[in-house]
Amino acid sequence: MQYTSTRDNKAVVSSAYAIAHGISVEGGLFVPETVPTLEKADFEALAKLDYVARAEYILKGFLTDFTDSEIAYCAEGAYLGNFDEDKPAPLKALDDKTNILELWHGPTCAFKDLALQILPYLLTTSAKKVADGKKTVILVATSGDTGKAALEGFCDVKDTEIMVFYPSDGVSPMQQLQMNTQKGENVYVCAIKGNFDDAQTGVKTIFTNDEIKALLKDNNMQFSSANSINWGRLAPQIIYYVSAYCDLLQKGEDYLKDGFNVCVPTGNFGNILAAYYAKAMGVPINKLICASNSNNVLTDFINTGVYDRNRSFYTTISPSMDILISSNLERMLYELTEKDDKKIALWQSELKENGKYTVDETVLAKLKELFWGGCCDEAKTQKTIKETFENYGYLIDTHTAVAVSVYEDYKKETSDARPVVIASTASPYKFAHSVLESLGIEVPADEFEAVDTLSDKTNTTPPAPLSVLKTAKVRFSNLCEKQDMSKVVLNRLGIK
Numbered sequence: 001m002q003y004t005s006t007r008d009n010k011a012v013v014s015s016a017y018a019i020a021h022g023i024s025v026e027g028g029l030f031v032p033e034t035v036p037t038l039e040k041a042d043f044e045a046l047a048k049l050d051y052v053a054r055a056e057y058i059l060k061g062f063l064t065d066f067t068d069s070e071i072a073y074c075a076e077g078a079y080l081g082n083f084d085e086d087k088p089a090p091l092k093a094l095d096d097k098t099n100i101l102e103l104w105h106g107p108t109c110a111f112k113d114l115a116l117q118i119l120p121y122l123l124t125t126s127a128k129k130v131a132d133g134k135k136t137v138i139l140v141a142t143s144g145d146t147g148k149a150a151l152e153g154f155c156d157v158k159d160t161e162i163m164v165f166y167p168s169d170g171v172s173p174m175q176q177l178q179m180n181t182q183k184g185e186n187v188y189v190c191a192i193k194g195n196f197d198d199a200q201t202g203v204k205t206i207f208t209n210d211e212i213k214a215l216l217k218d219n220n221m222q223f224s225s226a227n228s229i230n231w232g233r234l235a236p237q238i239i240y241y242v243s244a245y246c247d248l249l250q251k252g253e254d255y256l257k258d259g260f261n262v263c264v265p266t267g268n269f270g271n272i273l274a275a276y277y278a279k280a281m282g283v284p285i286n287k288l289i290c291a292s293n294s295n296n297v298l299t300d301f302i303n304t305g306v307y308d309r310n311r312s313f314y315t316t317i318s319p320s321m322d323i324l325i326s327s328n329l330e331r332m333l334y335e336l337t338e339k340d341d342k343k344i345a346l347w348q349s350e351l352k353e354n355g356k357y358t359v360d361e362t363v364l365a366k367l368k369e370l371f372w373g374g375c376c377d378e379a380k381t382q383k384t385i386k387e388t389f390e391n392y393g394y395l396i397d398t399h400t401a402v403a404v405s406v407y408e409d410y411k412k413e414t415s416d417a418r419p420v421v422i423a424s425t426a427s428p429y430k431f432a433h434s435v436l437e438s439l440g441i442e443v444p445a446d447e448f449e450a451v452d453t454l455s456d457k458t459n460t461t462p463p464a465p466l467s468v469l470k471t472a473k474v475r476f477s478n479l480c481e482k483q484d485m486s487k488v489v490l491n492r493l494g495i496k
């Protein structure tokens with residue numbers, strides 16, 4: 001199977017090339033030319049297997065230039081020994097119809113681990129195939145969770161360097177501490193004066209700067225991305241939606257007779273796009289419910305067809321979704337326009353120039369057929385955390401709360417009673433401060449006291465990877481202007 005760029009159909013590459021490079025030369029994103037489909041019997045067979053075997057099966061369909069043993073090496077390396085009980089994506093039932101897909105049992109307690117534990121394996125395997133001996137330099141822009149998950153995944157991986165940029169005022173104290181205490185010789189962390197979109201734009205600009213790319217080449221290095229613009233991030237995310245379906249199959253024929261809905265707390269549109277690909281593979285997903293926080297650019301887009309980032313940017317208690325430029329939407333629009341690369345390039349340049357574009361009626365109609373968009377403000381997020389705990393004795397984080405709230409709105413508006421899978425994207429302990437406040441419990445100033453209080457008051461256990469941070473040494477305290485990111489990168493690499 002080959003991959004092509006959303007902005008240039010003539011760019012046709014292997015999956016190894018797409019993963020090793022991260023982004024196409026003209027700035028487009030790589031997408032598979034076709035999507036492998038599975039039959040009912042395939043899913044039933046997969047239902048009998050564990051997560052690693054499910055992962056291998058799905059990845060084989062998308063990474064056809066990898067050998068079976070390479071895929072096994074990647075999947076086992078990522079999913080054995082790094083997640084609680086070797087179950088990366090367990091499904092918990094809140095009630096008969098509501099299923100929570102817990103995606104935070106990995107080393108950094110957020111769903112990014114599901115992709116970023118395997119990406120280093122995929123990337124180094126890809127680089128061996130297509131980048132003969134060059135050192136891979138991973139640049140990451142993060143709204144909090146990607147950064148730590150990428151640092152953890154790439155820590156001391158041979159022939160890689162990783163540099164993470166995060167918005168100085170846009171991450172939770174726990175997220176910041178997780179990143180700044182990261183171990184490893186090949187890691188670097190820097191805050192920027194700006195928001196996530198500034199960080200993401202800065203990284204994309206560096207990636208596509210010919211002068212910088214040439215400098216790297218002279219030094220036997222090449223850039224790649226660990227953000228969800230890299231196909232190597234998205235492919236592993238498809239696995240857990242297929243896996244969730246396999247788990248639901250145990251509930252019997254009748255339970256899924258009309259399919260099920262999926263609700264995803266969304267920022268960069270990566271996670272929900274993976275659910276779309278799972279649907280395209282044959283998983284009987286009915287609606288993809290796109291849940292946003294107060295930065296509701298996607299809600300408006302799904303409802304009107306106008307993507308307009310010219311609006312206030314809010315710093316919320318669900319910081320990993322504080323995003324106004326959802327990169328992966330580009331992939332979705334490429335599919336919805338029947339692969340119209342010219343149109344995608346045009347819309348993306350309009351977005352860059354004016355911060356805005358409008359899709360045509362046919363695209364909007366298809367978008368609405370697939371998606372339902374809703375949003376949730378801060379007060380409602382807090383209320384949802386409290387009510388979910390009171391009603392079900394189940395503790396959720398701020399991002400998951402946005403999804404739960406939007407799903408309630410969806411049910412009210414549509415009366416759709418199908419079962420739902422709600423993606424739970426982070427451990428509540430990653431946002432202990434906001435969660436305590438939502439529960440109406442006084443919040444201690446110290447982050448770790450907050451963790452202990454949350455544990456005492458809710459009778460739940462904090463994840464071990466967060467507890468060890470209490471005594472971890474802070475290694476990084478860098479801060480730079482957003483326009484200086486390229487200088488910081490070259491300095492760190494010892495170039496120029």
Ligand SMILES: *Cc1c(COP(=O)(O)O)cnc(C)c1O
Nearest residue numbers: 145267268269270271320425426
């Ligand atoms: C990254 C993140 C999101 C948003 O996911 P996208 O793939 O960017 O849409 C939601 N919740 C948490 C906890 C995250 O870390």
